[in-house]
Amino acid sequence: MTLLDAHARTGRVARINPVAKLGATAVLTLPLVLTLDAVSAATALALELMLFPFAGLGWREFWARTWIVWLLAPLTALTIALYGEPSGTVYVDWLLVHVSEGSLQLALATMLRVLAIALPSVVLFATVDPTDLADGLGQVLRLPARFVMGGLAALRMVGLFVDDWRALELARRARGVADRGRLRRFLGMAFALLVLSIRRGSKLSTAMEARGFGAPVVRTWARPSPFGAAEWMLIALGAAIAAAAVAAAVWAGSWNFILGPS
Incomplete structure (x- = not known):
């Protein structure tokens, strides 16, 4: 467990199922998926930013976990602004590039939408321990134990990828084959990591079967997974943010139901 993981899992939110x-993530993001407008996404994002300080993440930890979202959202908006379907006033029209009033509005709405959907997902699941997640899936949602334990084992193995990558890189450097051709080196290491992961997964699967993880019996759980008032409050908070975003979009007349008739 890294230092960031230790900090993320000590706050009040970390103790929620x-x-x-x-x-909460599902009820929050569903309305944002069904519409594509700047008002609803901006409203949801503003409310989320007000609540993020209570998630138990320090600012340094918050930026360390979410920087990729802040980077990719503007890049997505840039692509839509340059190559989106033109509408309204056209500002730039050159070859495949069409920058218009409509494409700029769509780009802004898309950027805000990506931020409003991705940020709460990253922040909430930064405080999730894989074992607690497996306990909740098995005891609260009553998912099959075989599926839950397999998913838990897979999540536990993800952390080993970084160590394996570093070991492969050091081994190739020791043999003098990692000084040139970055793309070729990356592809070679990626293939080696894939082979190593498949072998490890096969061994882990055999070991789990040998220890009875796949037995067709009712499984017992070492730790209870309570679901009480705090959990319902979090879901209600997500629903309230979603309702506020929808209400703001409808009030502003910008609600754009993407599944409706064009």
Whole structure:
């Protein structure tokens, strides 16, 4: 467990059942998926930013976990602004590049939408321990134990990828084959990591079967997974943010139901 993981899992939000975090994320993001407008996304994002300080993450930890979202959201907006379907006043029209009033509005809405959907997901699940998640899936949602334990084992193995990558890199450097051709080196190491992961997964699967993880019996759980008032409050908070975003978009007349008739 890294230092960031240790900090993320000591706050009040970390003690909330991971199933409630799944539910809160679902009810929050569903309205944002069904519409594409700047008002609803901006409203949801503003409310989320007000609540992030209570998630138990320090600012340094918050930026360390979410910087990729802040980077990719503007890049997505840039692509839509340059190559989106033109409408309204056209500002630039050159070859495949069409910058218009409509494409700029769509780009802004898309950027805010990506931020409003991705940021709460990253922040909430930064406080999730894989074992707690497996306990919640098995005890609260009553998912099959075989599926839950397999998913838990896979999540536990993800952290080993970084160590394996570093070991492969050091081994190739020791043999003098990692000084040139960055793309070729990356592809070679990626293939080696894939082979190593498949072998490790096969061994882990055999070991789990040998220890009875796949037995067709009712499984017992070492730790209870409570689901109480705090969990329902988190889900209600997500629903309240979603309702406020929808209400703001409808009031502003910008609600754009993407599944409706064009």
